[in-house]
Amino acid sequence: MSRNEPTILQQWQRVSRLPFGNWLFSRLIGLTVPYAATINARVLSLMPGSARAQMADRRAVRNHLRSIHAVALTNLAELTANLAIMSRQPAKGARWIVTGFDTEFVKKARGAVTALCEVGPLDWSQPQSLSGRVELRDAAGDIVMLATPRWKIGPDAAQA
Template sequence: MSSTLDLYRRVTALPQGKRLFSVLYGQKAPYFASIHMSVEKMRPHLGQVVIPKRRSVKNHIGTVHAIAACNGLEAAMGLLAEATCPPDMRWLPKGMDVRYLAKSTTSLTCVAETTEADWAAAPDVPVRVKAVTTDGTVTVEGAIHLWVVPKRP
């Protein structure tokens, strides 16, 4: 089990644990903190965060900015990758292909998903991602491509 997944399981078992883990994970990369996300789920093949609709993530028309959504998608993917990547391997994002499908008018749930078959195709591992509004509208969808290779000694 990855140290991040182990930390997630230990911290989220505590009162206010999800909130605490979200803050800790938001500090892992400074740009994660900029979206004020809440980590909702972390397990093998699934990562999920929520980006609240607030002034700091809005664009000039008052919707959640597309790049803030992509930031949330990358955060969700990181949770998934940390929980799924075999301990003798390492992962690096090598690209993101996304489509903006609708205005993000509410808070967004950002979801990243894979299957065992996706990971069997390593070193190229596609992670399906989507951002969804509170009414179920998919506003952004696509894939983040990972490069999964053995760790160097």
């Protein structure tokens, strides 16, 4: 682990190799961001620029049509996107914030849904706006939702 490796990656590498490490890491995310805990998602993988998380289909996330609620899907997409951007964030001297989030619901989501977001290398030295893409797929591999997160990233003026 390098000194400027993103903190979230350091935490993932430490915890995920333990027995039930993915589950524990996911619970820790939920303690840090309580709203994210409402969908009970599990982080499946986290690498530089890539995050994958999954949400089970359960009554608590369903709508009146017996499919997964749009807001639960959006919550999974946001969690995954933010983990991906955090995996590119230097350990010190950088910050980010979500400035927008667009969603397109492609088909009813039933069963476990897996979200994937990949973010290329970023220049954190100057303030900038950027967008990403999150794909949510059902167990058959069909896309159920596409999301476009938008962030503002840049140097942390307080640490400059």
